[in-house]
Amino acid sequence: MDPQQLRTFVAVAHLASFSEAARELGYTQSAVSQQIAALEGDVGVALLERRPVRVTAAGERLLEHAGSLLLRLDAARADVRRVVGVSGGRVVIGAAGATVTAAVAQALAAVRARYPRVEVRITQVARAAVAAQVATGVVDVGLVDGVAAPSDPLALGDVGPLRTVAVAEEPLAVLMPAGHPLAGRKGLALADLADARWLDAPDVAMELDRLRAVAGPGFRAAARYEGGEVRGLLALVAAGHGLALVPRPSAGGAGVAAVPLRSPRLVHRTELVHGALAEGPVALLVETLTGR
Amino acid sequence: MDPQQLRTFVAVAHLASFSEAARELGYTQSAVSQQIAALEGDVGVALLERRPVRVTAAGERLLEHAGSLLLRLDAARADVRRVVGVSGGRVVIGAAGATVTAAVAQALAAVRARYPRVEVRITQVARAAVAAQVATGVVDVGLVDGVAAPSDPLALGDVGPLRTVAVAEEPLAVLMPAGHPLAGRKGLALADLADARWLDAPDVAMELDRLRAVAGPGFRAAARYEGGEVRGLLALVAAGHGLALVPRPSAGGAGVAAVPLRSPRLVHRTELVHGALAEGPVALLVETLTGR
DNA sequence: GATCATTACGAGCCGCGTAATCATT
DNA sequence: AATGATTACGCGGCTCGTAATGATC
Numbered sequence: 001m002d003p004q005q006l007r008t009f010v011a012v013a014h015l016a017s018f019s020e021a022a023r024e025l026g027y028t029q030s031a032v033s034q035q036i037a038a039l040e041g042d043v044g045v046a047l048l049e050r051r052p053v054r055v056t057a058a059g060e061r062l063l064e065h066a067g068s069l070l071l072r073l074d075a076a077r078a079d080v081r082r083v084v085g086v087s088g089g090r091v092v093i094g095a096a097g098a099t100v101t102a103a104v105a106q107a108l109a110a111v112r113a114r115y116p117r118v119e120v121r122i123t124q125v126a127r128a129a130v131a132a133q134v135a136t137g138v139v140d141v142g143l144v145d146g147v148a149a150p151s152d153p154l155a156l157g158d159v160g161p162l163r164t165v166a167v168a169e170e171p172l173a174v175l176m177p178a179g180h181p182l183a184g185r186k187g188l189a190l191a192d193l194a195d196a197r198w199l200d201a202p203d204v205a206m207e208l209d210r211l212r213a214v215a216g217p218g219f220r221a222a223a224r225y226e227g228g229e230v231r232g233l234l235a236l237v238a239a240g241h242g243l244a245l246v247p248r249p250s251a252g253g254a255g256v257a258a259v260p261l262r263s264p265r266l267v268h269r270t271e272l273v274h275g276a277l278a279e280g281p282v283a284l285l286v287e288t289l290t291g292r
Numbered sequence: 293m294d295p296q297q298l299r300t301f302v303a304v305a306h307l308a309s310f311s312e313a314a315r316e317l318g319y320t321q322s323a324v325s326q327q328i329a330a331l332e333g334d335v336g337v338a339l340l341e342r343r344p345v346r347v348t349a350a351g352e353r354l355l356e357h358a359g360s361l362l363l364r365l366d367a368a369r370a371d372v373r374r375v376v377g378v379s380g381g382r383v384v385i386g387a388a389g390a391t392v393t394a395a396v397a398q399a400l401a402a403v404r405a406r407y408p409r410v411e412v413r414i415t416q417v418a419r420a421a422v423a424a425q426v427a428t429g430v431v432d433v434g435l436v437d438g439v440a441a442p443s444d445p446l447a448l449g450d451v452g453p454l455r456t457v458a459v460a461e462e463p464l465a466v467l468m469p470a471g472h473p474l475a476g477r478k479g480l481a482l483a484d485l486a487d488a489r490w491l492d493a494p495d496v497a498m499e500l501d502r503l504r505a506v507a508g509p510g511f512r513a514a515a516r517y518e519g520g521e522v523r524g525l526l527a528l529v530a531a532g533h534g535l536a537l538v539p540r541p542s543a544g545g546a547g548v549a550a551v552p553l554r555s556p557r558l559v560h561r562t563e564l565v566h567g568a569l570a571e572g573p574v575a576l577l578v579e580t581l582t583g584r
Numbered sequence: 585g586a587t588c589a590t591t592a593c594g595a596g597c598c599g600c601g602t603a604a605t606c607a608t609t
Numbered sequence: 610a611a612t613g614a615t616t617a618c619g620c621g622g623c624t625c626g627t628a629a630t631g632a633t634c
């Protein structure tokens with residue numbers, strides 16, 4: 001069961017095609033076919049049905065393991081390399097969404113103060129790819145946010161050997177035009193607003209998909225705002241284009257009311273994903289963010 | 293980083309010798325040397341110092357990952373094979389210590405009732421090897437016991453992708469001769485007994501090592517009883533050879549007093565270790581043990 | 585007949601063992 | 610000198626690509 005075969009297997013399973021997998025991995029059809037055959041011979045079970053290509057029950061089992069296995073393999077390699085300090089002069093943060101809060105900025109300041117010469121870079125990373133990017137060492141740490149019950153961890157799926165720690169938890173608030181009938185309330189329940197029109201602004205507010213996941217169906221999108229500027233969102237809300245659910249600190253502005261969310265009891269949570277730490281700027285960053 | 297190389301690396305690191313590792317793995321010195329060289333070339337870092345053989349800092353990091361990685365690899369293979377039902381006609385339980393309690397016996401009865409033709413086998417397994425044996429499929433499930441705070445999981449180290457569930461928690465009692473000055477007490481603190489003489493009976497009572505781990509030093513062994521019979525232990529205690537800490541259900545007998553342990557608040561916990569479950573006798577066993 | 589997986593086969597590479605070499609005690 | 614790790618080298622096997630074959634729509 002060598003890693004190459006596993007990688008090929010997940011590619012085939014995912015694409016449901018030998019030839020596509022071959023193209024993606026830079027092999028010929030033949031090579032892929034032989035690798036799968038070898039893997040099946042090794043474990044002694046058919047992993048795929050052909051024509052159409054579908055994973056068997058046994059293959060399903062292997063798939064469950066394979067992702068984590070490959071992630072850990074990458075993480076092991078990256079961890080070993082980090083010891084040498086290959087990435088000594090640079091700290092790369094992979095942020096999924098609008099996770100660079102005040103706390104993060106502050107921690108970065110601490111890093112700059114202690115290591116003035118290291119370059120700090122923040123790149124946008126797809127939420128699903130954070131673990132892989134941290135594991136492979138493409139980024140040094142990852143930042144992910146989402147909604148969760150207070151002091152509950154985010155559902156990040158399989159993070160393999162990586163550790164996750166909370167860096168911030170903020171209450172949530174619903175943004176609405178100042179003149180909205182509910183604008184004066186002290187707090188409100190999300191269920192009451194399922195029928196309202198919402199703004200889908202993945203970078204600055206809660207994605208509607210995730211909202212639906214925790215609060216049931218509904219929450220139709222009136223418009224989508226793909227910018228990263230909170231002001232843009234505020235303007236849209238003020239103009240009555242729809243509501244938005246945001247962490248309370250980023251709420252507030254002219255013509256906009258921010259009403260705290262009372263039910264369900266949820267918070268906006270930001271978590272840090274990192275691998276093994278030795279010392280140096282990355283370790284300092286993590287320590288500062290987690291309060292030593 | 294193929295698994296073979298990793299396996300060789302952990303062997304060399306563990307034995308601190310290329311030649312010994314070669315002997316253990318059935319290779320020549322040369323092959324081991326080449327594998328390590330290839331691995332180091334692959335990750336780009338020296339993993340071992342030679343003469344004497346010692347793992348470097350980078351090697352240490354790799355070691356941390358390697359164990360879990362290989363365990364998961366074995367678990368993946370075993371999980372896949374289990375789908376085919378290679379072990380359909382047999383259920384093998386690996387027990388570390390005296391973990392086959394009434395609950396386990398009862399669950400086994402349920403399995404026999406439902407699957408009359410399957411052979412049930414219980415083998416003794418070293419505590420440290422339970423995870424590996426379950427992962428590789430040598431045994432279908434593992435049973436491990438130990439002391440822990442109420443409803444706290446046992447510290448089993450790395451179990452990789454395996455799941456652990458509690459099957460029993462029993463209060464602890466100190467066994468002492470009926471005439472012992474403390475024999476009439478309703479409960480007592482372990483700290484008061486650190487200076488007493490204890491019986492080291494790993495198969496039927498708490499190992500003294502683990503006792504020291506949770507309750508501090510002391511707890512000198514007066515004698516060691518390696519049998520698996522509780523009666524033997526009771527006889528020794530009655531004769532005044534020493535005290536023993538046992539789960540309360542197995543306490544009691546002529547000439548012996550069992551005084552409940554009050555402090556620290558600890559219980560005897562039995563946990564089940566298992567891989568992925570499909571259906572069949574093993575699944576039934578686990579379900580019965582965990583109460584569906 | 586077109587698409588796509590498998591099989592046949594040859595070329596190159598990789599990994600092992602044997603044996604010689606080098607280093608450390 | 611003896612033990613033990615590394616290097617040299619040749620053989621066998623493995624894996625890939627090309628190309629032919631087979632299966633399925």
